[in-house]
Amino acid sequence: MISVSSVSMRYGSKILFEDVSVTFTPGRRYGLTGPNGAGKSTFMKVLTGELEAQKGSVVRPRKLGVLRQDQFQFDAFRVIDTVIMGNAPLWKALEERDRIYEKPELTDEDGMRLGELEGVIGDEDGYTAESDAAVLMQGLDISDELHERKMGELQGGQKVRVLLAQALFGKPDALLLDEPTNHLDLESIHWLREFLVGFQGTLITISHDRHFLNAVTTHTADIDYQTIIVYTGGYDEMVVAKTQIRSRLESQNEQREKKIAQLNEFISRFAAGTRSTQVTSRKKEVERLQTAELARSNIQRPFIKFDQLRPSGKHVLEFEGLAKAYGDQTVIKGFSGAVMRGEKVCLMGRNGVGKTTMLKSLLTGSKDVAEKDFSLDGGVVKWGHEAQIGYFPQDVTGLIEPGLTVNEWLHQWDPKVTLEEIRGLLGQMLFRGEEGLKPTKALSGGESARLLFCKLMLLKPNILVLDEPTNHLDLESINALNIALQRYEGTVFLVTHDQDLIEEVGTRLWNFEHGEIEDHKGPYEEWAEKK
Numbered sequence: 123m124i125s126v127s128s129v130s131m132r133y134g135s136k137i138l139f140e141d142v143s144v145t146f147t148p149g150r151r152y153g154l155t156g157p158n159g160a161g162k163s164t165f166m167k168v169l170t171g172e173l174e175a176q177k178g179s180v181v182r183p184r185k186l187g188v189l190r191q192d193q194f195q196f197d198a199f200r201v202i203d204t205v206i207m208g209n210a211p212l213w214k215a216l217e218e219r220d221r222i223y224e225k226p227e228l229t230d231e232d233g234m235r236l237g238e239l240e241g242v243i244g245d246e247d248g249y250t251a252e253s254d255a256a257v258l259m260q261g262l263d264i265s266d267e268l269h270e271r272k273m274g275e276l277q278g279g280q281k282v283r284v285l286l287a288q289a290l291f292g293k294p295d296a297l298l299l300d301e302p303t304n305h306l307d308l309e310s311i312h313w314l315r316e317f318l319v320g321f322q323g324t325l326i327t328i329s330h331d332r333h334f335l336n337a338v339t340t341h342t343a344d345i346d347y348q349t350i351i352v353y354t355g356g357y358d359e360m361v362v363a364k365t366q367i368r369s370r371l372e373s374q375n376e377q378r379e380k381k382i383a384q385l386n387e388f389i390s391r392f393a394a395g396t397r398s399t400q401v402t403s404r405k406k407e408v409e410r411l412q413t414a415e416l417a418r419s420n421i422q423r424p425f426i427k428f429d430q431l432r433p434s435g436k437h438v439l440e441f442e443g444l445a446k447a448y449g450d451q452t453v454i455k456g457f458s459g460a461v462m463r464g465e466k467v468c469l470m471g472r473n474g475v476g477k478t479t480m481l482k483s484l485l486t487g488s489k490d491v492a493e494k495d496f497s498l499d500g501g502v503v504k505w506g507h508e509a510q511i512g513y514f515p516q517d518v519t520g521l522i523e524p525g526l527t528v529n530e531w532l533h534q535w536d537p538k539v540t541l542e543e544i545r546g547l548l549g550q551m552l553f554r555g556e557e558g559l560k561p562t563k564a565l566s567g568g569e570s571a572r573l574l575f576c577k578l579m580l581l582k583p584n585i586l587v588l589d590e591p592t593n594h595l596d597l598e599s600i601n602a603l604n605i606a607l608q609r610y611e612g613t614v615f616l617v618t619h620d621q622d623l624i625e626e627v628g629t630r631l632w633n634f635e636h637g638e639i640e641d642h643k644g645p646y647e648e649w650a651e652k653k
Contacts, residue, residue, distance in 0.1 A: 123145065123146065123147060123183065123296075124145070124169060124181065124326070125146075125181040126143060126145070126146075126168075126169070126178065126179075126180050127143050127178055127179050127180075128141050128179070129179070130175065130177040130178060131161060131164055131165070131168065131175060131176055132176065138165075138348070139165065139345060139348055140348050140349065143178075144343065144352055146296070146324050146343075147324065148295070148296075148322070150341050151318065151319075151325040152327070152340075153328075153339035153341070153342045153356065153360075154166065154326055155335070155342055155343070155344045155345070155360065155597065156344060156345035156346055157422055157597075158568060158596040160346060161345050162300075162328045166300050166326070166328060169182070170186065170298055182296070183295035183323075183324070185209075185292065185293070185295045186296050186298065187208060187292070187294030187296065187297040187298065188289055188298050189286055189301075189302055190285045190288065193278060193282065193285070197273045197274035198272065198273070199273055200269070200270055201264070201268055201272075201273060201276070201284055202255050202256070204284055204285075205255040205258065205288050207288060208287070208290065208294075209251070209291055209292025210292075211246055212246035212247075212251060212292060215239045215242040215248065216248060218235075218239055255291055256269060258287040259284070259287050261313050262287055263309070263310050263472060264280065264283050264284060268280065278305060279306075282304060282306070283305075283306070283310070286299075286306075286314070290317070294323060296324040296326070297318075297321060297323065297325045297327075298327075299328070299329075300327075301329060301330070302314060303334055305473070307473045307619050308471075308619045308624075309472055311331070311334060311621070315334060315337050318338050319338060325338075325339075330592065330595060331619075331622075332601065332622050334621075335357040336356035340354075340355070341354055341355070342355065342356065342357060342360035344364060346364075346421060378411045382411050385411075389401050389408070422552050423602065424551050424552050424599050424602045425551075425602065426575060426602045426606035427609070428578065428606050428609075428610040429579070430582055430583070430584040430612050431582040431583070432508060432584065433508070433611070434463055434506055434612070435506040435508055436506075437460065437462065437463075438461045438463050438465070438505070438506045438613045439460065439461040439487075439503070439504070439505055440459075440461075440503075440504045440506075441457070441458060441459060441460075441483075442458040442501060442502050443457075443501040443502065444458070444480075444498065444500070444503070445457075445499045445500035445501050446498055446499050447499055452637065453476035454483060454639070457480075458501075461615075461630075462613075463584075464611065464612070464613060465613055465629055466614040467628070467629075468618065468623070468624045468627065468646070469631075470632070471635055472635075475634040475635070476634055477634055478516055481587055482496045483496075483498055484587070485511070485587065486498055487504055488511050491587070505585075508584070509584070509585055510581075510582075511583055512578040512581055512585065514575075514578065514588045514591045515589050516589040518570045518594075519570070521570070522562045522570055522574075523562065524561070524563035525562070527558065528553060528558050528559070528560050528565070529548070531562050531573070532544055532547065532573065532577060532580065535577055539580065544558070548576060550576075550579070551572040552572060553576075568594040568596070571593070571594040571595060572599070575603075584612040585613045585614075586612060586613070586614045587615045588614070588615070588617065590617050590619070591616075600623075604626055608626060608627055614627065621646075625646045628646055629644070629645060630642065630644065631644075631645075631646060
């Protein structure tokens with residue numbers, strides 16, 4: 123159990139949450155939600171003890187599993203050792219035992235201490251630690267040959283998986299996971315989901331994956347209105363309950379305001395007359411009914427709408443015999459097909475199987491968005507009549523050149539557009555007030571992603587090629603993107619691990635598996651049933 127009592131956190135004049143008291147119970151799985159900037163990661167750090175609350179206290183269990191956000195912290199350690207470090211008492215005992223055995227001669231005290239340490243190692247299942255860690259890593263698609271490597275040799279996505287295994291190792295009483303699905307492919311997310319559903323302790327997770335939250339969580343702790351309210355159910359159930367509560371409060375306040383207005387009218391009419399007793403009683407009632415000011419919500423909902431300047435031809439794309447290899451590794455082998463106007467193709471499969479390579483291969487047929495350093499080994503790509511492509515790459519760094527303001531960067535893509543239209547577009551993506559004057563070099567990853575969406579909305583392409591566009595978006599923005607893609611009348615190529623997007627947007631699937639690409643002409647549900 124994790125118990126929070128009267129906890130407050132603020133930065134300057136901004137209150138994140140105040141006098142929060144909440145208990146997280148064993149056997150329950152909590153989604154920690156709230157818009158970007160509401161204080162989710164701050165609250166998580168308070169729970170782990172990484173950050174001291176400015177006011178209040180936190181009671182934690184002895185064994186706490188935490189997903190570490192610093193990917194470089196363990197670069198000097200072996201992968202398997204990094205996982206075992208998730209059980210801090212065991213790792214401490216193993217390290218001390220190794221130090222004692224390194225001594226040239228052992229004293230009687232050393233012998234006694236070794237006996238104590240062996241007891242700790244036995245109690246913490248230390249004799250099966252490496253095999254237990256290996257099983258965990260296999261589930262997270264960390265191949266056996268990586269186990270003995272140093273963490274510094276791994277790629278970012280692989281490191282995240284190892285750190286996730288570290289958090290899960292050692293049978294913790296509570297798991298605190300901040301964005302555990304980041305950099306995980308759909309298969310790994312499914313594995314993690316099943317693992318967490320079977321977890322018997324307390325789980326608290328932050329995630330921008332709505333489908334994951336709905337599948338895993340039994341309760342939702344929502345940070346908003348400067349407090350934390352716990353709702354029963356997953357994310358969708360929380361949204362419904364929160365809307366109902368907010369509507370009820372606002373309705374009650376509206377009724378109070380009407381009543382107060384009627385009372386004040388009576389007071390003003392008879393204040394100087396003979397009905398002083400009634401006036402006094404009504405003044406007291408006004409004080410009692412005075413509407414408590416509602417704290418403002420932190421939620422900001424972007425508005426994404428993709429239009430087409432003009433539609434493409436009916437035959438959007440044809441490609442034949444596509445081939446691409448990196449050294450000895452063949453990624454695409456003789457893939458052919460055609461895409462018609464209005465199709466929404468979702469590319470699925472584990473990380474590293476070639477989804478991004480496929481998008482880059484298709485883009486070689488368009489001189490406007492083709493990547494300069496990329497070329498096919500074989501095959502032909504032909505885009506159809508009037509094809510206009512809007513591209514959102516996986517890595518947005520470097521796409522937005524420094525030395526400009528946000529307004530200037532966006533305006534350069536269509537100098538004919540007025541400044542008012544530019545401001546309107548930026549406002550839709552939550553660049554409010556003076557934020558259009560912000561230097562592009564100061565943009566965060568999330569702001570860069572939102573600015574790229576502004577560019578796509580400005581240019582109005584009839585084909586969208588999107589490579590993991592949700593990486594830097596919060597739940598509200600992902601939901602807005604989902605709706606926008608469903609309503610878009612053009613053609614879409616989408617790489618994503620977000621199951622809601624795949625299910626609700628996709629009309630066709632390219633599934634990458636075992637070096638082959640399966641082309642399923644139909645929605646995800648139909649494909650999953652067939653599987």
